[in-house]
Amino acid sequence: MGDSTQELDALVKRKYKEGFVTNIESDTLPPGLDEDVIREISRRKNEPEFMLEWRLEAYRKWLDMPEPEWAHINYPKINFQDISYFSAPKNPDDGPESLDEVDPRLLETYAKLGIPLEEQKMLAGVKGANIAVDAVFDSVSVRTTFRGKLAEAGVIFCPISEALQEHPELIKKYLGSVVPQTDNYYAALNSAVFSDGSFVYIPKGVRCPMELSTYFRINEMNTGQFERTLIIAEEGSYVSYLEGCTAPMRDENQLHAAVVELVTMKDAEIKYSTVQNWYPGDENGRGGIYNFVTKRGACRGDNSKISWTQVETGSAITWKYPSVILYGNHSVGEFYSVALTHNMQQADTGTKMVHIGKNTSSTIISKGISAGRGQNTYRGQVKILRGADGARNYSQCDSLLMGDQCGAHTFPYVEVQNKTANLEHEATTSKISEDQLFYLRQRGLSEESAVSMIVNGFCKEVFRELPMEFAVEAQKLLDVSLEGAVG
Amino acid sequence: MTALHNFLIAQKQANEAAPEWLSSLQQVAFSQLKNRGLPSAQDEEWRLTRLTELYKQEFRPAIATNTLSLQKTLLTPSAGSRIVFVNGVLDTGLSDSSFVAGLAIEPLEQAVISDKLNLETFFNASPPLEQHGFLSANTAFSKSGYVIRISADSIIDNPIEIIFIANNTGPAAWHCRNIIVADQFSKATIIERHVANDTAETYLSNCVTELHLADGSHLDFYKYQDESLDAYHIGGVYSKQSRDSYLATNNIAIGSKIARTDIYATLSAEGAHCEMNGLSVLAGDQHVENCTEVIHAKPNCTSDEYYKSVLDDQARSVFRGRIIVAKDAQKTDANQQNKNLLLSSRAEADTKPQLEIYADDVKCAHGATVGQLEEKSVFYLRSRGVSETMARALLTFAFANDVIRRFHLADLQKQLSAQLADRILGEAASAIETDSLFGEPL
Numbered sequence: 006m007g008d009s010t011q012e013l014d015a016l017v018k019r020k021y022k023e024g025f026v027t028n029i030e031s032d033t034l035p036p037g038l039d040e041d042v043i044r045e046i047s048r049r050k051n052e053p054e055f056m057l058e059w060r061l062e063a064y065r066k067w068l069d070m071p072e073p074e075w076a077h078i079n080y081p082k083i084n085f086q087d088i089s090y091f092s093a094p095k096n097p098d099d100g101p102e103s104l105d106e107v108d109p110r111l112l113e114t115y116a117k118l119g120i121p122l123e124e125q126k127m128l129a130g131v132k133g134a135n136i137a138v139d140a141v142f143d144s145v146s147v148r149t150t151f152r153g154k155l156a157e158a159g160v161i162f163c164p165i166s167e168a169l170q171e172h173p174e175l176i177k178k179y180l181g182s183v184v185p186q187t188d189n190y191y192a193a194l195n196s197a198v199f200s201d202g203s204f205v206y207i208p209k210g211v212r213c214p215m216e217l218s219t220y221f222r223i224n225e226m227n228t229g230q231f232e233r234t235l236i237i238a239e240e241g242s243y244v245s246y247l248e249g250c251t252a253p254m255r256d257e258n259q260l261h262a263a264v265v266e267l268v269t270m271k272d273a274e275i276k277y278s279t280v281q282n283w284y285p286g287d288e289n290g291r292g293g294i295y296n297f298v299t300k301r302g303a304c305r306g307d308n309s310k311i312s313w314t315q316v317e318t319g320s321a322i323t324w325k326y327p328s329v330i331l332y333g334n335h336s337v338g339e340f341y342s343v344a345l346t347h348n349m350q351q352a353d354t355g356t357k358m359v360h361i362g363k364n365t366s367s368t369i370i371s372k373g374i375s376a377g378r379g380q381n382t383y384r385g386q387v388k389i390l391r392g393a394d395g396a397r398n399y400s401q402c403d404s405l406l407m408g409d410q411c412g413a414h415t416f417p418y419v420e421v422q423n424k425t426a427n428l429e430h431e432a433t434t435s436k437i438s439e440d441q442l443f444y445l446r447q448r449g450l451s452e453e454s455a456v457s458m459i460v461n462g463f464c465k466e467v468f469r470e471l472p473m474e475f476a477v478e479a480q481k482l483l484d485v486s487l488e489g490a491v492g
Numbered sequence: 493m494t495a496l497h498n499f500l501i502a503q504k505q506a507n508e509a510a511p512e513w514l515s516s517l518q519q520v521a522f523s524q525l526k527n528r529g530l531p532s533a534q535d536e537e538w539r540l541t542r543l544t545e546l547y548k549q550e551f552r553p554a555i556a557t558n559t560l561s562l563q564k565t566l567l568t569p570s571a572g573s574r575i576v577f578v579n580g581v582l583d584t585g586l587s588d589s590s591f592v593a594g595l596a597i598e599p600l601e602q603a604v605i606s607d608k609l610n611l612e613t614f615f616n617a618s619p620p621l622e623q624h625g626f627l628s629a630n631t632a633f634s635k636s637g638y639v640i641r642i643s644a645d646s647i648i649d650n651p652i653e654i655i656f657i658a659n660n661t662g663p664a665a666w667h668c669r670n671i672i673v674a675d676q677f678s679k680a681t682i683i684e685r686h687v688a689n690d691t692a693e694t695y696l697s698n699c700v701t702e703l704h705l706a707d708g709s710h711l712d713f714y715k716y717q718d719e720s721l722d723a724y725h726i727g728g729v730y731s732k733q734s735r736d737s738y739l740a741t742n743n744i745a746i747g748s749k750i751a752r753t754d755i756y757a758t759l760s761a762e763g764a765h766c767e768m769n770g771l772s773v774l775a776g777d778q779h780v781e782n783c784t785e786v787i788h789a790k791p792n793c794t795s796d797e798y799y800k801s802v803l804d805d806q807a808r809s810v811f812r813g814r815i816i817v818a819k820d821a822q823k824t825d826a827n828q829q830n831k832n833l834l835l836s837s838r839a840e841a842d843t844k845p846q847l848e849i850y851a852d853d854v855k856c857a858h859g860a861t862v863g864q865l866e867e868k869s870v871f872y873l874r875s876r877g878v879s880e881t882m883a884r885a886l887l888t889f890a891f892a893n894d895v896i897r898r899f900h901l902a903d904l905q906k907q908l909s910a911q912l913a914d915r916i917l918g919e920a921a922s923a924i925e926t927d928s929l930f931g932e933p934l
Contacts, residue, residue: 075536389862391837406852409819415847420540421862424834430845430860436852 034091040064043197046091050166050200053173063186063196070190076353077382077414078322080295088260090198090231158214160244161206165233168204175206179237183266183303183330191262191297191324195231199264202232207242207273216472218247234265238273240306245276247475259284261320262297271306271333276314278471280479283319288377290349293321300327304336304362312339313356314470316479321350326384328357331365331393338367341467345483346379346411355385355416360393360426369400372464374483375411386418389426396423402432405463457484494547496696497530499665500629503553513612514604521631530625537624540810540842541752541781546724551665551696560659560689562586568683570903572650573597575638578657580666580697582636586655594646594678600637600669609641614671614704618732618758626726630700634669637699642678642709651681651712651901658688658695658720665696672701674709674737681712681901686727688720688747696724703731703739707761710738712900716908718747721776725751735761742899743770743799744908745780746915752781759786759793770799771895773915774807781810786828788821788854797828800895802888802916803839813858814846821851828858833865833891865891882917889916 034042043064047057072082155162161172169176186196207213238244261283267275277300286293296319302311313327329338340356358367373381383402404413415432437459445455460483461468468476504522530547531538560578567574575597576586582599589597596609603611616631638654656668672682686697697719705711719725725748729741741755757766772780786795801809815826832841845858865887873883892912899905 394837404847404849406849406854409822409852411852412848412850414849415845415858417843417845417860419843419860419862420840421832421834421842422838422840424837424839424864426834426862427864428860428862430843430858432845432847432858434847434849434854434856436854 033089036089037086038088038090038198042090046198046200049091050169052166052169055173055177056169059181059186060197063193064198066187067190067193067197070187070193073190076324077380077384077416078324078351078353080322080351083260083295085194091200154214158211159208160211160213161204162217163204165199165202165204165235168235172204172206175237176204176235179235179266179268180233181266183268183301184264184299189299192264192299195233195262195264195299199231199233202234202263203236204234205236205244205246207236207238207244209239210241211239212242213244216245216247218249230259230261230263232263234263236265236267236275236277238267238269238275238309240270241272242270243274245278245472247278247472249280249282249475249478260295260297263299265298265300265327267302267311269302269304269306269309269311269336272308273306274310274312275302276312277302277327278475279313279315279317280475280482281315281317281319281323282482284321285319285348285350286321288348290321293350294319296320296323296325298325300325301330301357302328302338303330304333304338304365306336307333307362308335309333310337310339312337312341312470314341314467315343315354316467316471316475316482317342317344317352317354318482320352323350323352323354325354326357328359329367330359330361331367332361333365334362335364336362337365339470340367340369340371340385341470342371343374343464343467343479343483344372344381344383345374345376346381347376348378350377350379352380353382353384355383357386358388358398360387360389360396360398363393364395364397365393366397367399369398369402370466371400371402372467373402373404373413374407374460374463375404375413376407378408378410380412380414382414382416383432384416384418386420387428387430388418389421389423389428391422393423394425396426396428398426398428400430402430403463404432404434405460406434406436494530495550496547496665497625499551500530500633501526503633509601509605511604511607511612514615517616518632521628525625525628525632528625528628530629535624537783537812538752541750541779543724543750546696546750549663549694549696551663553664560586560657562655566655566685566687568651568653568901568904568907570650570901571653571683572648574653574655575599576655576657577636577638577668579660579664579695580636580656580668592648592650594643595648595652595680596641596643597652598639600639600671601635603639603671609639609673611639611671614673614702615669616702617704618702618730618756623754626698627700627728630667630669630698630728633667634700636666637668637670639671640680640682641673642675642680644675644678644706646675646678648678648680651683651904653683653685655685655687656697656699658692658697658723660692660695663694665698667698668700670699670701671704672711672713673704674706674711676706677708678706679710681714683714683716683901683904685716685718686725686747687718688723692720692723694722694724695720696726698726700728700730703729703741705731705733705737705739705764707735708737709734712740712742714742714899714901714904715744715753717743717745717751717753719751720747721749721778723748725753727751728754728756730754730756731766732758732760733764733766736763737761738765740767740769740900743768743782745770745772745782746774748778748780750779752783755782755784757784757786757795758789759795760789762790762792764790764793766793766795767898768795768797768799769895769898771892772801772809773892773912774801774809775804776807777805778807779810780808781812783812785814785816786826788815788817788824788826790818791820791822791824793821794825795827798895798898799830800832800892801841802833802835802892803841804835806836806838806840808840809842811841811843811860812846813844814848815856815858817847817849817851817854817856819850822853824851824854824856826854826856830858830860831891832860832862833888834862835864835888885917889913892916
């Protein structure tokens with residue numbers, strides 16, 4: 006135990022690898038939030054009138070909403086007037102056409118992350134597949150690649166601010182249709198001040214020719230980042246979307262309140278994968294990102310499918326419940342999650358599956374790993390409404406504890422109103438057993454690699470749902486995060 | 493302010509006979525009730541049990557008019573001592589507490605005065621007083637109830653039976669507080685029945701029982717709730733266990749319009765074991781919520797929880813089960829299962845099994861299922877020549893009887909199984925050898 010405690014200490018003291026700041030001049034609004042700030046954001050982005058109205062409506066409702074307190078997390082109260090709500094790198098209008106034109110420091114930033122655009126290109130070159138990157142650097146998209154190829158297929162993949170100029174009718178129709186302005190406190194805030202994000206539209210019958218990917222990065226002191234992502238998959242289409250994030254080291258907490266909306270029509274499928282590695286704060290819980298995210302998908306058509314896969318290793322606080330509303334008959338919702346907390350990290354995450362259509366099915370696989378003084382909570386709801394004949398759900402929530410100061414909690418909510426529904430929920434909590442460790446050690450593996458192997462095995466069901474590049478990154482992330490963490 | 497809250501506040505009257513410690517405790521509870529009121533749908537812990545109708549009721553203190561006799565079916569065949577409360581008031585005529593060595597039984601109102609049992613240490617020692625308005629009301633207004641103390645090293649062979657009968661005219665409410673103290677290495681079985689006379693009108697029974705288990709004691713506790721279908725039952729069983737003690741709380745709910753029962757167990761010393769069994773068989777528009785919490789406060793304790801419900805018509809069952817493993821409670825082994833069977837498409841089952849774990853060397857598992865009878869099993873029985881109705885009834889019976897088979901008291905097990913068979917199999921039951929269905933106790 007003595008050895009492993011030391012190793013655990015080493016883990017706890019591990020510095021955040023991706024902690025650095027790139028100095029790029031930016032147009033940042035002074036901290037504070039009122040209607041004028043929202044008007045200014047809207048003006049700078051040259052938005053149509055309806056968008057400004059929509060934002061103001063959300064803002065006015067937000068003012069009357071109470072801050073949610075039900076989550077199993079602790080944090081000092083956020084002063085929303087201390088946050089700057091807009092930050093854009095210089096000259097966002099003449100975005101570079103190729104990598105050569107990109108600010109070299111931006112490229113350097115990506116290189117430090119270990120997932121640079123070059124590597125993306127190279128990886129793509131080897132596989133013969135292309136990954137389009139709509140890189141969000143702070144709040145405004147500065148670079149969009151492979152537009153031509155996507156346009157050929159009829160796919161729209163662009164920053165949401167651009168979509169507002171070019172396809173306002175789509176935005177008007179779908180924005181807020183899955184996550185309404187007043188859905189919750191942070192969604193309302195996001196609706197009022199969101200700066201940018203991605204917009205994806207896959208037309209009828211199109212299988213998106215490549216995996217779409219966005220890298221987010223918070224890079225400006227005290228800037229809350231409020232992305233808004235909207236993905237629409239028309240009848241019979243398919244898209245796989247990747248999202249990954251890291252953030253530089255900060256002492257003050259940064260708020261991240263994103264909203265992601267997915268819509269699938271008949272026979273369509275969206276696969277949404279996330280690797281989240283925001284700055285988690287130091288060993289005393291100082292700094293770190295507050296990640297309060299609303300993600301929801303609506304399976305509007307029959308036989309449609311939405312699948313969420315997430316690997317959450319970062320953030321001081323994660324508050325995130327990717328959900329699926331299954332309207333269409335035979336529609337399918339999936340949620341695969343690995344959430345890791347160490348040091349003083351807190352995660353309250355899970356999903357919500359609402360079965361409305363007949364013969365709908367959902368699968369929930371959640372793996373929580375707690376180390377150090379981390380608190381990891383699974384909170385998930387499965388709701389089967391009266392008309393959802395033949396609905397099926399399988400939920401499995403496993404927790405792995407490392408160290409005697411961490412916590413693992415499970416709060417499932419199951420509400421069934423239909424007798425033909427079939428529903429199972431299982432949860433287990435355990436630590437890495439001495440037997441397993443001993444077995445691997447006597448085969449010549451170091452304690453570290455033994456733990457890494459067991460943890461990777463524990464998460465295998467989720468990792469195999471990730472696209473290849475992400476699976477590699479996720480595995481690497483877990484390895485680094487858990488070096489020597491033996492309870 | 494709801495009608496019920498107003499009624500409760502108006503109940504306030506000085507309890508002059510009460511000793512100092514009790515009246516000050518009741519004073520605190522009363523002001524809590526007054527300030528916080530009764531739980532509402534906005535309360536996360538009460539979100540799934542709507543009490544709007546109850547709150548509109550105009551209650552008054554109970555008056556008994558009809559004479560009562562104990563029906564044969566109410567009684568446990570092997571029961572020894574018996575205490576009977578009618579409308580929350582002790583009925584000495586129906587009670588039978590002949591002297592049993594090692595067993596002291598007293599009505600609460602006597603026990604607080606005589607204080608032979610040193611009630612001050614036990615009264616309100618385990619329930620979290622501030623938990624909700626009904627608990628505050630119970631503490632503030634509890635004048636009657638029973639107090640049982642099993643003295644050290646005593647083994648009480650015959651079960652002790654407590655019967656609460658409702659026999660009121662006009663809407664009435666009562667609050668009973670019961671305390672059971674099992675001293676070191678003692679052993680007893682206690683059955684608490686909540687039933688109603690056919691003529692009983694709507695009522696609210698708010699009944700809290702506290703169990704205190706000393707080192708090495710063994711208690712088998714049954715709560716059988718078969719209140720009138722117009723009645724509201726709010727109840728709590730709060731236990732605290734010392735070293736190497738054993739507790740089984742068996743919670744059977746078949747009656748009432750709306751019932752909410754909180755079963756809390758605190759394992760406060762090493763080696764304690766707690767078993768929780770629960771069965772709700774509901775039909776019509778019945779609504780039963782069972783809210784359980786097991787707190788593993790110390791290392792090396794074990795708990796095993798098994799709750800099932802069978803729901804027909806528009807019945808609704810809500811299960812909340814929380815297991816909390818405290819920071820130092822290493823080597824905890826906690827298990828929790830909740831299974832729900834929906835017989836009608838209008839029935840609803842909600843389940844919230846929760847684990848809160850702050851220690852790493854533990855084994856905790858929970859599982860929950862909601863579903864209907866398996867078509868394969870029905871087909872199997874049909875292929876053996878059993879009619880469809882009978883096949884479904886048999887499978888339903890087997891599903892429910894599974895919980896009863898976990899009970900330790902054979903006499904009661906048999907009685908409950910027969911009652912269950914009668915209810916689920918109906919007339920068909922007589923056509924088959926029901927005895928063969930029940931099986932041997934596990």
